Amino acid sequence: MHLRALSKSNTLRILAALVAFSLLAAPTSGMAHEGIHPTFQKAANAPLQSSIQISQDVTQKAAKAGRDAYNAVLQPYAKISPDAAKLVAQKQFPGTTVMDVGLHAVHNNLVYLVLLTKDNTRYLVVVDAGNEKILSTREMPLKRHLPPRHIW
Numbered sequence: 001m002h003l004r005a006l007s008k009s010n011t012l013r014i015l016a017a018l019v020a021f022s023l024l025a026a027p028t029s030g031m032a033h034e035g036i037h038p039t040f041q042k043a044a045n046a047p048l049q050s051s052i053q054i055s056q057d058v059t060q061k062a063a064k065a066g067r068d069a070y071n072a073v074l075q076p077y078a079k080i081s082p083d084a085a086k087l088v089a090q091k092q093f094p095g096t097t098v099m100d101v102g103l104h105a106v107h108n109n110l111v112y113l114v115l116l117t118k119d120n121t122r123y124l125v126v127v128d129a130g131n132e133k134i135l136s137t138r139e140m141p142l143k144r145h146l147p148p149r150h151i152w
Contacts, residue, residue: 067102074103077110078129085112088132089125096123103129111135117142 082101090096096116104113110130116123126136 071103074105074110078103078112080112080127080129080132082112084132085114085127085129088127088134089114089116089123092125092134092137093118093123109135 082103086098086101089101090098093116096118099115099117099122101112101114104111106113106126110128112127112129114125114127116125120142122140122142124136124138124140125134127133128135
């Protein structure tokens, strides 16, 4: 299924979710207040306070909705399933537990990013979404990394 095959209402929903996700996932480095774009800060560098406050759980659900919409657009182009990517990654690192698997376009290359864990180590495995080939791996000690902010 290509993007053209989506109904107009589904296309609009996907685009709206992607826009919402991109706003939530905007980079925060170098900002006076993490998570607040410099354009939206008060003159005294105090973060904005709106009349409606939402929980971190709601923010995580919105991010997941954006991710799901992103995957819905990319999934028709993948030739392997997320489960196949998990199996390939776990063969590379036996005895690990899959924390997450997601379809991503990295420099216009369609890949699955598989996050594994075992003991005090995380492993990131990049799997080609077309032929199951492992393109890259990275080992990351858990104590040196913060837990994921949302389900990714």
